[in-house]
Amino acid sequence: MSQPIPNAVPCLRGNEWLYLKECLDSNWVSSVGPFVERFERALASWVGVRHGVATVNGTAALHVALLVAGVESGDEVIVPTLTFAATANAVRYCGAVPVFVDSEPRTWTVDPQKVTDFLARECDVRGDRVVNRATGRRVRAILPVHLYGHPVDLDPFLELAARLPLALVEDSAEALGALYKGRRVGAHGLAGCLSFNGNKVITSGGGGMILTNDEAFARRAHHLTQQAREPGPEWIHREVGFNYRLTNIQAAIGVAQVEQLEGFLASKRETARAYHAALAALGGAEPLREAPWASSSFWMSSTLLEPADYGDIRVLIARGNAAGIQLRPLWHPLHRQPAFAAHQAYRIEVADHLYARGISLPCSVGITAEERERVIAFLAGARDHR
Ligand SMILES: Cc1ncc(COP(=O)(O)O)c(C=O)c1O
Structure with a gap:
């Protein structure tokens, strides 16, 4: 019988071995090391954004990006129904609640007209809050997903985020390299999130990254992914953070993958x-x-x-x-x-x-x-x- 044909498996034919050996030879195998920053810089510059914050996986990237975007417990976040559970799980990790919206038939991504209708017909703007009349909850963010590699039609979402107190975070986990009107996805909203899971366009074994042009956003995201430890020799924590760091070993594979x-x-x-x-x-x-x-x-x-x-x-x-x-x-x-x-x-x-x-x-x-x-x-x- 002929060999099975897998759906999507990694291609590891570049410098992966070489860079992994560098990690082992130098003893930098864990959550600090030169490859982490190299990976962040290489990918951010390839996508065309100022900052990349590496995370342990794409779900963690979404979780932290939503928190930094201001999503709080009891808020609502608009997400497509046709996506991987990670999109909605990240919303739930914030203590927030997803509102599911339909796909549009052309791109299969979340329908901008239905999102616009939902906000116009079902929500009120009360001061600096968008409030869902049915639930009384604040709608804080929109999290469209560039599905199966195809970009979302972002302009209507950018217009909504400019007009209303709503943050736009792009779930770009499936679409590294896709372009919306000539610019790479992940660079349009307040932040974009990538995944480097084994079946994605590139892999680091497991991993993710938050992309943003906003320096304060990047700094805060980095802080939260590092257990929110204050700078200095002591272990001082003013808030609860997360151990969402990518290891140098994973980043080494990631750097080799970006090259390809x-x-x-x-x-x-x-x-x-x-x-x-x-x-x-x-x-x-x-x-x-x-x-x-x-x-x-x-x-x-x-x-x-x-x-x-x-x-x-x-x-x-x-x-x-x-x-x-x-x-x-x-x-x-x-x-x-x-x-x-x-x-x-x-x-x-x-x-x-x-x-x-x-x-x-x-x-x-x-x-x-x-x-x-x-x-x-x-x-x-x-x-x-x-
Ligand atoms: C749309 C979407 N969002 C988020 C994720 C989460 O990424 P990860 O598996 O790296 O946590 C994935 C893929 O796994 C995905 O397909």
Whole structure:
């Protein structure tokens, strides 16, 4: 039987070994060391922001970014329903509550019109607070997610954040390298958060980063991720902080990965292009394509499949996995999750439709043309048997 084709696994073919050896030889293996700052500087400058604050993972980056953005216990934060649980978990870690909003059909990302409607129809501005009339809670932030590598249409959110007392934090965990109107995502709002989990565009084993142009924001985020220890020789803490530091070992892998980032993005784009062409020939498929103002990082190569042509998507995924082709369903909408069912969901129609039809195809940076052809042959076979 041929080798299984994983969905998305790391590509570690650069200086990873060399830099790891440097950590071991120098004894800098833990949460301080030269690679941490190197990683922060390299990535911040690549994205085009002034500051990067490395964290132990992307969820921690979101948690701290929301806290520094002013999210407090009892507040509400607007998030998409179609995203990984980490987005909403970070809101809950602040003691705040997510309000789930629908996807828009073109980009699958959170619908700016529905967010605007929610704020206009369901909320009041009372002094310097936006208050959700139904719950009486303050709405403090919007946390859109650049989903599967495709950027959110950010202008309407930037306009809302400029007009209302709302912070805009970008969950860029899935979209390192994507461009919104020519500028990299993670650089538009007050802060952007990245993930370097093993299946992301680049990996550091595990890790995350907060990106921001605001120096005070970066300083405070750094402080909170370091147990909020005051500078000086003693261990003085004026508030409760978090041990969210990235290790030098992880950062060493991260630095080696940043060096290869352009090539990784080219590979992701090539895979998406190949699938788009093949799916157009097969028919019954609607891949997630770039909006005219967007350049996707194509973290995932995702597509909707027509059930009349391909049958039940869950059956297809199970058959793919049994055949060694690792297909992924889309994120299970959060408003349907037991953990979040109690929270408000605003006019959700599109996300459920996407969830019922969407899959992500194997798209590791190292995938070969022959492997992509096996994926397409599998889909063609599924279509023929209908
Ligand atoms: C949209 C989104 N947000 C946040 C995260 C959290 O990142 P991490 O796994 O590094 O904590 C992920 C991925 O894992 C993600 O896909």
